[in-house]
Amino acid sequence: MSRTELRIGAMASRTLQFSLGFVVLAALLSAGGRLVRWLHLPIPPAIVGMVLLLAVLACFGRLVAAVEAASTPLLKHMMLFFIPTVAGVMEQFQTLRTGWLPFVVACVAGAALTLAVTALTLQKLLKRQGAAG
Structure with a gap:
């Protein structure tokens, strides 16, 4: 494989990892909002989403790298x-x-x-x- 092909493959892998992490973050934020509305909780939906994120990462450790890839650029512009x-x-x-x-x-x-x-x-x-x- 040439260097260019390796770079393109690495970039595609990072892009897929970022996309997966972003989808996980968005889905858990949405799930947190739905839970708050459904259960009439007096808690911000983002907090419920973060608790769900903690549970998901504890159960599915393989997602840590993907969530980290998506969250790092977001944290830089917090x-x-x-x-x-x-x-x-x-x-x-x-x-x-x-x-x-x-x-x-x-x-x-x-x-x-x-x-x-x-x-x-x-x-x-x-x-x-x-x-x-």
Whole structure:
């Protein structure tokens, strides 16, 4: 095989892997939305979709590479996904003006909790990696 054929084959393989991963992510997001509507859950559909993603990846480990191939480019541009949220907050600015304190407390507490859980998880994983290595 020539170098060009090898490159084309590798590119086709990456494209198929990306496509499979994107289909898995989109299907689980859609399934999360359907579950929330069907069960009348007070949880964002994206969170339910991520729990479903965790379950699928735990059961079908072969999909990890495909989901990683699709999610890596999306994560590089993650800030773009926050634009609708920021626009929604700005649309409710008048409401926030009257009740800003609970909003700020919730934002700071949520950020602190997220940071603490992330740090503890990383610490635990690094200890586990050190014990295994």
